Amino acid sequence: MEESKVSLLEIDALTVEYRTDDAIVHAVNDLDLRLDKGETRGLVGETGAGKTTLALSVLRLLPERVGHIAGGSIRYEGRELLQMPEAEMLALRGKRISMIFQDPMTSLNPTHTVGDQILEVLNLHFPEMTKQQKEAKVDEMMTLVGIPPSRKTDFPHQFSGGMKQRIVIAMALVAEPELLLADEPTTALDVTIQAQILELIRNLKNQFHTAVLLITHDLGVVAEFCDTVSVVYAGRVVEYGTVEAVFEKKNNHPYTAGLFGCIPDLKDDQPRLHPIAGRMSDPRVVHEGCCFCDRCDHAMERCKTVAPAMHVHKGHGIACHLFENREDF
Amino acid sequence: MNWVKYAGKRLLMLIPVIICVTFILFLILSAAPGNLARQLLGQDATEEQIEAKQAEMGLDKPLLVRYGLYMRDVVRLDFGESWINGESVLERFQNRLPYTLMLSTLAMIFAVAIGVPLGIMSAIRQYSLLDYGTTFVAILLFSLPAFWLGTMCQILFCLILRWLPTSGITGWKSYILPTVILGANTLASMIRMSRTSMLDVIRQDYIRTARAKGAAMQVVVRKHALRNSLIPIVTQMGITFAGTIGGAVVTENIFTIPGIGTMLLNAVKSRDVPVVLGTVIFVTIIVGIINLAVDLICALIDPRIDLAS
Amino acid sequence: MFKRKKKSLSEYSMGELVMFRFRKNKLAMFGVFLLAAVFLAVLLAPVLSSYDNVVQMHVKDRFTSPNGSYIFGTDEFGRDLFARVLYGGRISLLASFAIIGIALVMGALIGGAAGYFGGRVDSVLMRVVDMLMAVPSTLLAMAIITALGNGVWKLVVALAVSQIARFSRIVRSAVLTLRNVEFIEAAQCYGCSSLRIIVKHILPNGIGPIIVSATLNLGQTILSISSMGYLGLGVASPTPEWGTIISENKANIQAYPYLGLIPGICIALTVMAVNFIGDGLRDAFDPRTKN
Numbered sequence: 001m002e003e004s005k006v007s008l009l010e011i012d013a014l015t016v017e018y019r020t021d022d023a024i025v026h027a028v029n030d031l032d033l034r035l036d037k038g039e040t041r042g043l044v045g046e047t048g049a050g051k052t053t054l055a056l057s058v059l060r061l062l063p064e065r066v067g068h069i070a071g072g073s074i075r076y077e078g079r080e081l082l083q084m085p086e087a088e089m090l091a092l093r094g095k096r097i098s099m100i101f102q103d104p105m106t107s108l109n110p111t112h113t114v115g116d117q118i119l120e121v122l123n124l125h126f127p128e129m130t131k132q133q134k135e136a137k138v139d140e141m142m143t144l145v146g147i148p149p150s151r152k153t154d155f156p157h158q159f160s161g162g163m164k165q166r167i168v169i170a171m172a173l174v175a176e177p178e179l180l181l182a183d184e185p186t187t188a189l190d191v192t193i194q195a196q197i198l199e200l201i202r203n204l205k206n207q208f209h210t211a212v213l214l215i216t217h218d219l220g221v222v223a224e225f226c227d228t229v230s231v232v233y234a235g236r237v238v239e240y241g242t243v244e245a246v247f248e249k250k251n252n253h254p255y256t257a258g259l260f261g262c263i264p265d266l267k268d269d270q271p272r273l274h275p276i277a278g279r280m281s282d283p284r285v286v287h288e289g290c291c292f293c294d295r296c297d298h299a300m301e302r303c304k305t306v307a308p309a310m311h312v313h314k315g316h317g318i319a320c321h322l323f324e325n326r327e328d329f
Numbered sequence: 330m331n332w333v334k335y336a337g338k339r340l341l342m343l344i345p346v347i348i349c350v351t352f353i354l355f356l357i358l359s360a361a362p363g364n365l366a367r368q369l370l371g372q373d374a375t376e377e378q379i380e381a382k383q384a385e386m387g388l389d390k391p392l393l394v395r396y397g398l399y400m401r402d403v404v405r406l407d408f409g410e411s412w413i414n415g416e417s418v419l420e421r422f423q424n425r426l427p428y429t430l431m432l433s434t435l436a437m438i439f440a441v442a443i444g445v446p447l448g449i450m451s452a453i454r455q456y457s458l459l460d461y462g463t464t465f466v467a468i469l470l471f472s473l474p475a476f477w478l479g480t481m482c483q484i485l486f487c488l489i490l491r492w493l494p495t496s497g498i499t500g501w502k503s504y505i506l507p508t509v510i511l512g513a514n515t516l517a518s519m520i521r522m523s524r525t526s527m528l529d530v531i532r533q534d535y536i537r538t539a540r541a542k543g544a545a546m547q548v549v550v551r552k553h554a555l556r557n558s559l560i561p562i563v564t565q566m567g568i569t570f571a572g573t574i575g576g577a578v579v580t581e582n583i584f585t586i587p588g589i590g591t592m593l594l595n596a597v598k599s600r601d602v603p604v605v606l607g608t609v610i611f612v613t614i615i616v617g618i619i620n621l622a623v624d625l626i627c628a629l630i631d632p633r634i635d636l637a638s
Numbered sequence: 639m640f641k642r643k644k645k646s647l648s649e650y651s652m653g654e655l656v657m658f659r660f661r662k663n664k665l666a667m668f669g670v671f672l673l674a675a676v677f678l679a680v681l682l683a684p685v686l687s688s689y690d691n692v693v694q695m696h697v698k699d700r701f702t703s704p705n706g707s708y709i710f711g712t713d714e715f716g717r718d719l720f721a722r723v724l725y726g727g728r729i730s731l732l733a734s735f736a737i738i739g740i741a742l743v744m745g746a747l748i749g750g751a752a753g754y755f756g757g758r759v760d761s762v763l764m765r766v767v768d769m770l771m772a773v774p775s776t777l778l779a780m781a782i783i784t785a786l787g788n789g790v791w792k793l794v795v796a797l798a799v800s801q802i803a804r805f806s807r808i809v810r811s812a813v814l815t816l817r818n819v820e821f822i823e824a825a826q827c828y829g830c831s832s833l834r835i836i837v838k839h840i841l842p843n844g845i846g847p848i849i850v851s852a853t854l855n856l857g858q859t860i861l862s863i864s865s866m867g868y869l870g871l872g873v874a875s876p877t878p879e880w881g882t883i884i885s886e887n888k889a890n891i892q893a894y895p896y897l898g899l900i901p902g903i904c905i906a907l908t909v910m911a912v913n914f915i916g917d918g919l920r921d922a923f924d925p926r927t928k929n
Contacts (some may be wrong), residue, residue, distance in 0.1 A: 019661070036528040061540055065456070086545075094543030101541075110633055111556050120552075121542045161393035173541070349769045358785045472910035474861050477866040477884055477902040484892045575776025579865055593777070593871060597784045605784045609777045616774055 006078045008179060009058070010209050014061065014072035016053050016235075019269040022285045027053040029291075032073070032310075037178065040212040042206065042222035042243070044259070046234035048280055051215040052102070053235075055181040059099060060089055076179075091201040095125040098172040100201075103188045104164035106262040108156035114167045115152025118142070121174050141170040144207075145200060163195035169200060176208045183215045198225055203249040219259055223247055231256045234281050241316035253318045254296045290321070298322055332625055335636040337438035340622045343614065348400065348453075350613055351606070358602050361585075375565045386412060407451030408610070409603040411596075413598060418607035421592060428498060429588035432580065433573045435504055436512035437566070443560060444519025451520075452527035463520055475576060479510040479583040496585040503584070511580040515569045522565040526558040533557070560631050573617045656846075666918020672911035676882070676904075680731060683724040691721035693876055695826045701894050702805075710900050719883075723901055726878035729925025730867075731908070733794050734859045738852055740798035745805020746848075769804035779862075783871050793872040797862055801910065803853065808851050813846030824845035836897075846923035853916035858862050862904055880905050 007095040016028035028050040035041050040050040043051050052115060056062050058074055059082065070312050074081045076097065082087070099123075101107040108117060116139055122134040129137070137147035147159075154166055165185060183202060186194035202225060205212050214226055223243060228241040230255065239246065239253040246252065249260055261274035278295040281287070290296070293303035303321060357568075366374075366382040381383035383389050387398065400411065408418040448467075487495040487505060494503050528538065531554050539549045579592035589608055596604035628634040660666055679686065683699035696716035704711040710719035752763040770778065782796035825834075865883025866872040875886050883901045884891075 059541055061537060071392070090543050090545055092543070093541055099541045101538060103534060107538045109535040109539065109553050109557070111631060113555070120539070120544070124543050157633045171538075303564055333888060346772050349765075354773075354781055357782055377892040466689065468910060468913060469906075472906050472913055474868075474881070474902065474905050474909075476865050476881065477898070477905065480884065480888060480891065481898055481902065484895075484898070488892050519761070521643055521746060559729050572776070575774045578776060579869065582696065582869055584868060594871075597780045597871065600784055600787070605781055607766055609773060612777055613773050617772060 007034045008039075008077060009213070010036045010073075010075040011054070011058075011229055012073050012075075012079075014054070014057060014074060015070040016050070016057055016067050018063075018066050018069050019068060020066060025207055025283045026286060027283060028057065029068075031232070031235060031237055033237060033240075035179070035211050035213055036129075038139050038209050038211055040214060040226045040296055042226035043215045044211055044217065044219060044222055044229060046217060046280055047239075048283065049232045050104060050283075051232055052183050054153070055105060055183050055213065055215060056231075058181060059093055061095060073278065091125070092279070094121050094177075095175045096176065096177050097181065098177045100165075100168050100172050100185045102184040105188065105255055106166050107168055108164055110156055113153050113155055114147075114159070114187075115149075117156075118152070118167065121171055125181060137174065138170075141174045142167075143196060144186065145170040147296035158293075162189050162197065165189060165193075165197055166200065167205070169197070173204050173208060173210070177210060180205065180210050180212045181253045182212055183214070185214075186221070187216075187218075194221075219247075219263060219267040231259070234287070236291060236319070237310075237317075238292065238319045239317065245316040251316070251318065251323070253292075253320050254298050254322070255292050258295075276311050290319075302325070331636050332628065335622060335628075336625065339624070340618075343617045345618065347610060347614060351403070351610055352396060352398065354478055354606055354609055355399070358606060359392050359395075376532075379592065381501065383519070385566060408607040411601050411604050413596075413599050413601045419602050421604070422607060422611055424588060425587055425589045425592050427576050428586055429574065429581070429590060431505055432504065432511060432586065432588060433570065433577055435508040436573055437570060439508050440515035440519045440569075442567060444516045445523045448520040448523025449523075449527045449555070452459060452524045452531065455528065460524075464524070467517045467520040467524075471511045471521075473513070475510055476579045476583060478513060479580060482510060483583060498586055503586075507580045507584045507623040508588060511576055513574060514576065515573055518565065518569055519562070523558065523562050526561045527554060530554045546568040546588075549598075551575060560627055561625055563626050564629065567620050570619050574612055574616065644728070649840070650750055656919075656922045660756065660918050663921060665914045665917040666922075669911040669914025670919065672907060673758075673915065673917045676908050677731070680724060680727040683721075683728060687718065687721035687724055689725060690920050691718040692725045693717065701890070703894070704900075711894070711896050713887055713897060715739055719897065719900060722878040722883055723880070723904055726883050726901070727878050727904065727908075729790060729873055729877070730860060730863055730880045730905075733790055733863050733872075734856055735800075736794050737801065737859050737863070738856050740794070741805050742848070742852055743857075744798070744802045745807075746809050748802065749806035749809030751815055753810040753817060756817075760810075767803045770800075770894035771807070775800040775804070776862075779866075780871070783866075783885065788871060788874060792876075793863070793866055797859060797866070800858070804855070805851075808848055809844075812847050814884055820874045846919075850916060850920040850923060851910060857912035857916060860905065860909050860912065908912045 001301070011031060011033040014028055014031045014033075017028075018027055019023040031050070031054065032318075033041075033043075033054070037319050045051055047168060053062070053067070056067070057069055058076075058081065061233070062069070069082060073080075076092070081092075084092075095214075099126060108114065118138045118141060119134055122129060128133070133203060138152060139184070142149045142152060146165060147166055147170070151159075156167070159167065169185075180201075184198050185201065198221065201212065201214075204210070214221070214301060217221060226243050229246050230237045230241065232238070233255045239256045246256065249257075252260070255276070256273070258276035262276065276295055281291055289305045290299075290303040290308050293299040296303065306321070308319045308321045308324075310317045310319045311326070313323075313326075341602065366379045366386060366388060370382055380389075387395055390398070408422075410417055411421070445558055447463050450461040451457070454460055475624045483495060483506065487491050493506050494500070497503065531550070535555055536549055540558070541548065544552070565593065577588060578590035578594055580586070581588045582594055585591070589612070593608045594598075595601070596608065625636075628636050672856040683689075683880065694717065696712065696718075698716065699708065699712050700714055700716040702708050702712040702716075708718055708720060710723055712718055713722070748767065750764055752767075773781075779796040779800040782799055783792065786792040786796065862882075863872060864879065864881030867879040868885040869881075873879035875880050875882055880901050884898060886903075887894075887897040
């Protein structure tokens with residue numbers, strides 16, 4: 001995993017704002033993230049932490065006029081995406097970077113057959129393929145995701161939610177991209193279907209050697225599925241590391257620890273769960289100090305004024321004053 | 330063949346609608362205060378004359394009997410005669426319908442051909458000068474009374490500039506101004522509807538999905554947004570068509586076009602009940618057929634609509 | 639924290655939110671301002687002019703262009719157009735509001751009953767409404783005028799009846815969407831009576847779409863009233879009404895354009911003001927529709 005010097009995806013100090021009539025919403029603040037070839041990284045955080053915004057920024061598909069990338073850089077194989085001409089972005093989207101959206105119910109066009117919607121990716125990116133080759137590829141892909149190719153002339157409303165997500169996955173992977181941004185791919189689905197879909201993504205990812213950025217709020221999914229994890233709070237990465245290091249639960253950012261406290265653990269005989277006090281900080285307010293200090297049990301005076309630096313030990317980074325000068329975690 | 334069956338079913342369903350609508354109209358029209366026969370014959374008429382006239386008009390019988398007799402005649406395509414000049418209602422309607430149908434269709438084409446592209450373009454270029462301009466025109470057209478716009482345009486283009494004929498139908502030029510005036514309001518609603526619809530569609534998740542596939546925005550609009558945005562537009566077209574036939578009353582009046590609008594207006598003024606009744610029934614049938622066509626077109630565009638159910 | 643949350647759910651606070659969004663809408667506020675000006679002028683008609691001027695003919699001053707003594711000029715009989723427009727506006731506006739009011743009350747009764755009680759009541763009422771909707775509303779209004787004859791209040795009845803069906807539908811769908819919402823169920827669990835639920839919970843929460851369509855229909859009704867006046871089916875001359883004023887001056891507009899322009903602009907501005915307010919309300923009640 002550490003074979004390449006240049007990561008597949010490098011995000012540095014990314015800052016994204018939504019400017020509405022009423023206020024500026026700071027969705028992503030000074031966020032850093034790395035993703036290597038073939039790596040699966042979990043991006044964990046509460047609703048509104050800026051996870052989807054991050055994924056849309058990578059594809060440069062933020063809502064026009066409202067979403068603004070205010071600073072930072074996003075490099076793909078060393079090339080800056082934020083400065084890339086739109087024509088080159090078009091060639092990248094869907095072919096080398098693709099995305100699975102949260103809600104399969106709404107992410108398929110209701111007036112096109114599912115086969116056509118998968119085929120469209122091939123038409124856009126592989127003009128050299130013949131019609132028969134493309135059709136064959138669509139059939140193959142549908143089989144891979146477990147939908148009989150005979151159903152490719154059906155429309156999205158004729159499928160169930162889980163099947164729609166399978167088609168979305170087929171669409172996202174038909175071009176065999178190097179990077180898949182999976183934005184809560186299972187949140188809208190039944191629990192029983194969730195496992196199947198994750199298993200499917202895992203198999204295809206191994207088959208095509210695709211790197212995956214799995215956006216989720218479910219720590220269980222991360223533990224099960226990912227190599228590495230980044231925990232996001234209020235648009236910042238507060239902790240990152242390998243799944244082993246973070247899930248060891250010995251040294252964690254107070255927020256990550258809080259997230260763990262929200263999950264029932266059958267082994268420990270906890271009397272009750274420990275929800276994180278308070279609410280997600282208001283994204284319209286710019287924080288001077290640590291963004292989590294209002295809800296943190298360990299907050300000190302300087303947390304209110306000084307933003308904590310990322311303290312890294314053996315590839316495990318924690319952005320918290322508690323870990324300053326600690327070499328042992 | 331699915332849609333043929335569906336169309337047949339819908340046309341059959343028009344029959345009970347017509348029966349009920351006619352009954353409602355009978356109720357309304359029988360609520361007329363005062364003695365219609367006396368009004369028609371004038372103050373000098375004798376009691377006998379009035380009674381004879383009432384018998385002739387069928388007003389001496391109770392409401393339900395009159396309704397029954399009327400429906401019996403309607404089945405034989407006999408819609409009675411005008412109380413004023415004794416002409417057959419059906420025949421008069423047939424003579425005048427072409428003008429109104431022509432005018433309404435032209436107005437509809439005018440409104441759709443200009444309004445839909447404008448609305449869609451202003452949605453795609455939201456907040457552009459084009460968008461502001463189009464929205465302003467739509468608001469203006471929506472607020473201007475058609476009779477006023479018609480009168481003023483008639484004076485300007487027909488009387489002062491003498492570009493177009495003032496009244497009647499003397500050739501294709503006679504249709505230009507009435508078409509524009511009748512279509513003005515529809516144009517406004519087409520612009521608004523297509524703009525709203527397109528804005529709604531381009532914010533949908535599947536548009537983002539299509540862009541994430543690597544399709545350029547113009548391609549996404551053409552391939553994915555256009556068709557979906559047409560569904561509410563077509564529905565709106567059906568709704569406004571009914572309004573257009575109503576609006577024809579005003580336009581035909583301004584430009585003295587011998588369509589069903591002028592016929593209806595004269596009938597209302599002279600309280601010529603058979604003509605009013607017949608006209609309303611015919612127009613209701615026409616509107617019903619148009620709505621059927623709209624539903625069929627919607628089913629053609631939107632695969633989610635299942636005609637069988 | 640908890641207290642604030644509770645308040646934001648109450649109708650008072652929702653109203654506040656709507657008002658806040660509405661006030662931020664410049665066009666809507668312009669509409670309010672414009673409509674207020676029209677209302678004020680029309681209400682102050684006896685102060686700004688007098689009813690005598692409406693019918694009094696100043697034969698010597700026929701076709702006087704707008705000037706100091708006749709702000710809007712005079713018509714072919716030498717009647718003061720300013721007075722006629724002001725008093726005409728009284729009739730146009732009063733009649734339009736009456737039409738919307740009647741249609742709204744009737745629609746609320748029919749649609750509310752259909753939506754709330756459902757089942758047989760719903761299917762019978764909605765069948766009738768469907769039948770009425772099958773007839774284009776202008777034609778329905780004209781049929782009613784045929785029965786009732788000419789006159790302002792007969793016209794009001796005709797136009798109101800022709801709109802009842804539409805309002806019934808809107809009210810019904812508002813009631814239906816709210817009927818199964820949790821807080822209504824909660825109210826039922828607390829043992830609220832049907833009437834109490836309708837009045838206290840369904841109406842305030844479903845009122846948004848109803849107010850919006852009432853406002854937007856008001857604009858079209860002002861147009862309908864004056865159209866009918868123009869066609870000679872409503873207010874008869876010499877009583878002034880915006881449509882009749884244009885109709886009675888039709889032959890002279892070419893020579894004296896102000897006779898057509900002034901009343902036309904009055905109608906257009908008023909309707910535009912109402913439409914701005916309606917659009918503003920729609921965006922305020924449902925910010926998602928705002929572009």
